Amino acid sequence: DQQVKQNSPSLSVQEGRISILNCDYTNSMFDYFLWYKKYPAEGPTFLISISSIKDKNEDGRFTVFLNKSAKHLSLHIVPSQPGDSAVYFCAAYNAGGTSYGKLTFGQGTILTVHP
């Protein structure tokens, strides 16, 4: 059962435009969400997170939006840069459970930003 889903395997965007990466989850017990960026042959890098008590969190060019009623989150990158080309993973966590810090990851979306 895929509790965190990234339904778009890939996304192509022009440099300078907005990139919107989407993520859906099914487990209503998740209360903390994260986005990671991964280059080939490297470990994922933490980008930004959001707690379920918020609906938006911003860090520079990156903004994460959370819609709890729809069980949906999105990552906006504005403006997009060629260096943003990577695989983006969303992840979710149940802080109130016995998850022992375990994150549930989506399958990833490959973002390509064209110059």
Place this chain on the structure above:
Amino acid sequence: SQTIHQWPATLVQPVGSPLSLECTVEGTSNPNLYWYRQAAGRGLQLLFYSIGIDQISSEVPQNLSASRPQDRQFILSSKKLLLSDSGFYLCAWSPGLAGPYEQYFGPGTRLTVT
């Protein structure tokens, strides 16, 4: 600051040979530790996690095992590798159960079983 190391960076091993991948974390104490595998074109699969020395939990039945002989050392092993063990292996750490909940990943080991 905290750093996480993994070695080797790449490994080519024949089927049936043993495996030992090592991960160490510096700059923190009593971290939660994790082993993930990313198969080609796939997402991140959690293999093992540990909340303390000799406290290992397995997420999926498989040909691999993990050990945590010291607080900041996590080892992934196999007695006999299978072709299906090929992939990109990632070690990660997190500060603990009280948060923050971010996990921080090492550089990874590319394992090819031939």
